[in-house]
Amino acid sequence: MPRSLTKKRWKLSVIQDWQLYALLLVPMLYFVVFKYIPMYGVTIAFKEFNMFQGIWKSPWAGFDAFREIFKMKDFYKVLRNTFMLNLLDLVISFPAPIILALLLNEVRVKWFKKGAQTVLYLPHFISWVIIGGMVYQLLSTNTGLVNILLKSAGVKAIPFLTEPAYWVATYVGTGVWQNAGWGTIIYLAALTGINKELYEAAEVDGAGRLRKIWNITLPGIKPTIIILLIINIGHMASIGFERPYVLGNPLVTDVSDVISTFVYKVGIHSARYTIATAIGLFQAVVGLVFLLSSNYISKKITDQGIW
Amino acid sequence: MKRSIQDKIMDSFILVVVTAASVLCLVPILHLAAISLSSNGAILSNKVTIIPVELSIMAYEVVLKDAKMIGSLFFTILLVILYTIICMIMTICAAYPLTKKKLKGRDLFLLMIVFTMFFSGGLIPEYILVKTLKLTNTIWALVLPGMINAFYLIILKSFFSSIPEELEESAKMDGSTHFGTLVRIVLPLSLPVLATLSLFYAVGRWNGFMDALFYITKAELYPIQLKLYQLVISNQMSDATATEGLTSTAPIPESLKAASIMFATIPILLVYPWLQRYFISGIMIGAVKG
Numbered sequence: 001m002p003r004s005l006t007k008k009r010w011k012l013s014v015i016q017d018w019q020l021y022a023l024l025l026v027p028m029l030y031f032v033v034f035k036y037i038p039m040y041g042v043t044i045a046f047k048e049f050n051m052f053q054g055i056w057k058s059p060w061a062g063f064d065a066f067r068e069i070f071k072m073k074d075f076y077k078v079l080r081n082t083f084m085l086n087l088l089d090l091v092i093s094f095p096a097p098i099i100l101a102l103l104l105n106e107v108r109v110k111w112f113k114k115g116a117q118t119v120l121y122l123p124h125f126i127s128w129v130i131i132g133g134m135v136y137q138l139l140s141t142n143t144g145l146v147n148i149l150l151k152s153a154g155v156k157a158i159p160f161l162t163e164p165a166y167w168v169a170t171y172v173g174t175g176v177w178q179n180a181g182w183g184t185i186i187y188l189a190a191l192t193g194i195n196k197e198l199y200e201a202a203e204v205d206g207a208g209r210l211r212k213i214w215n216i217t218l219p220g221i222k223p224t225i226i227i228l229l230i231i232n233i234g235h236m237a238s239i240g241f242e243r244p245y246v247l248g249n250p251l252v253t254d255v256s257d258v259i260s261t262f263v264y265k266v267g268i269h270s271a272r273y274t275i276a277t278a279i280g281l282f283q284a285v286v287g288l289v290f291l292l293s294s295n296y297i298s299k300k301i302t303d304q305g306i307w
Numbered sequence: 308m309k310r311s312i313q314d315k316i317m318d319s320f321i322l323v324v325v326t327a328a329s330v331l332c333l334v335p336i337l338h339l340a341a342i343s344l345s346s347n348g349a350i351l352s353n354k355v356t357i358i359p360v361e362l363s364i365m366a367y368e369v370v371l372k373d374a375k376m377i378g379s380l381f382f383t384i385l386l387v388i389l390y391t392i393i394c395m396i397m398t399i400c401a402a403y404p405l406t407k408k409k410l411k412g413r414d415l416f417l418l419m420i421v422f423t424m425f426f427s428g429g430l431i432p433e434y435i436l437v438k439t440l441k442l443t444n445t446i447w448a449l450v451l452p453g454m455i456n457a458f459y460l461i462i463l464k465s466f467f468s469s470i471p472e473e474l475e476e477s478a479k480m481d482g483s484t485h486f487g488t489l490v491r492i493v494l495p496l497s498l499p500v501l502a503t504l505s506l507f508y509a510v511g512r513w514n515g516f517m518d519a520l521f522y523i524t525k526a527e528l529y530p531i532q533l534k535l536y537q538l539v540i541s542n543q544m545s546d547a548t549a550t551e552g553l554t555s556t557a558p559i560p561e562s563l564k565a566a567s568i569m570f571a572t573i574p575i576l577l578v579y580p581w582l583q584r585y586f587i588s589g590i591m592i593g594a595v596k597g
Contacts, residue, residue, distance in 0.1 A: 009411075010411055013409075013410075013411040014411070017404075017407070017409075017410060017411075017485070019484060019485040019486055020403070020404035020407060020410055020485055021404070023400040023401075023403060023404050023485075023486075023489075024400065024401060024404045024405075024416065026397065026400065027397050027398075027400050027401035027455055028401070028416060028419070030397060030451075030454050030455055031419055031420060031423060031455070033436075034433075034436070034451065034452050034454070035423040035427065035428070036419075036423075037428075037432075037436055038427065038428025038429070038432035038433045038436055039426065039427070039428045039432070040428070040432075041428045041431075041432025041433075041435060041436060042428050042429065042432055044431065044432060044435070051435070051438075054439070055435070100325075100328060103321050103324055103325055104325060106317075106318075106321050107321060107322070107325060108318070109322075112322070112325075115329075116325050116326070116328075116329045117587075118580065118583060119329040119332050119333055120328060120329060120332055121583070122332055122333075122336075122576075122579065123332050125510050125514075125575050125579055126336075126514070126572060126575065127513070127514030127515075127516070127532050127571070128514070128516075129514075129516055129532045129533075129535050129536045129539070129540060129571075130514075130532075130535070130568050130571060130572055132536075132539070132540050133339070133535070133539040133540065133564065133565075133568045134335040134336070134338075134339055134568070136539075136540070137335075137338060137339055137342060137561070137564075137565065138335055138338060143353070143561070145338055145355075145356060148353045177331070177332070177335075180328070181328070181332060185587065208313070209314060209317060210317075234425075241517050242516065242517055245517075246536070246540055260430070263429070263430050263431065264430065264521075267430060267431040267434065268430075268431075268434060268521055273431050273435065276430070276431045277429065277431040277432060280428075280429025280430055280431055280432075281429060283429070284426055284427060284429055287425075288425060288426055291425060
């Protein structure tokens, strides 16, 4: 197609659909300003950034920042902690909603199922600050309800929040608490898509309940499981800020300091913008690599992918 | 159909597990509520579990008389309303045009949006942007950077796409403009998903405190979660670590901390059941198509 013609078509289309473009204008501006300008801002990692000069005018510094972070001991610590906590989340928190959804799916009493769902979704709507408050109320060594009950049962109090190994368990446990119920929604949605006739056919063949779950229900939600698994693996390198920040305390920094809290400490507290940006960029790139490779592998093995 | 004994055992097992999970979800909240309603004496002697002991609403009276707490509450309500309205307008404005397949440049716009879901500039470039725009210590630092959630945008777009095209075509025949069709046909048909997304945006804002921690230093602009963080967590952290030899700040009575926490939780507990049926249908659509 000649160039002038394409141009003309573009013009025509913009004139015809000007209202649609007008609607899109401000949202796209939002993405440019608040998403793409910060992406350009990652060049701070390669500059000797100075707030007064701005990103553009600050002098280039090459890979100095990266050389520096790879020399930092704390960097390896937070990297290890991020992967460790995410891996535990993947192993423990990921299957929890699947199991819960399978159980809920087998509940035949309608009102009970609905009531249970209402209660199970609730923690998802509670903020990490509040969960943090609850955790301290329930688990602190001297005044926490759980330890009071343990002590009255003659068991030694457990230092849930102050001993690294227990702290990790607490971290993972609160994650399950907040999200297991909510996570079932997506699986329950997938379950409604399974053909009912399959179950009838299996019954005729004499399949028991477990057999049906194993041979029909699970394969039915397999695509959903795989997609969520890819997304989760893709997020291995990135970690939310609020959960480790709220639950962490000075006694467990060896396990609770993660990339996000470290970037906050180094960048915003100590104003070492270049170093903090470099760490953030490192995390984003590793995350992207994880996402792309898990998607690629999954496509090879199961023919399923996010794209 | 007759059910075998094996079947019945399994049913009971499932009921027990689901009940246990539900109870586990409720106990922390009930315990906190009980603490907030008990006398300090009862709390200190460790008598309170999930039922208030020596019922007292003192803590709530203290919280309600605390001008800073009330100020923070009203600021947060204002913030949540403003934020949710802006987010919804922006998300609708973006989602509707993107459902139009013949819109030139649509694929590019979509790609630009989806890309932001997988890669971002990160904390520091965003922080510097907000600082450069001079938004720190204004309400806008808590509104503008998160105006559109790309994932919610995709959910809304797929819902809009599921509305039969004939409806929009016939409106067009009757001389309706794009704006008119959106307002009079598409939006009224999308109420469940609009309610869902509003709830998500509102809860997200109500619960968020990370951005406030970064951008807000003026006490009048503290959202409730940041206020709570300082009141409850920093305080409790020093309590928890005090026994291990770290210094503790002046203690705040447990009932007061609990009452403050409940104070920030109750609004969610009140709205949540009303919107539940909406968000389930809303998320189903997003999940199945998304």
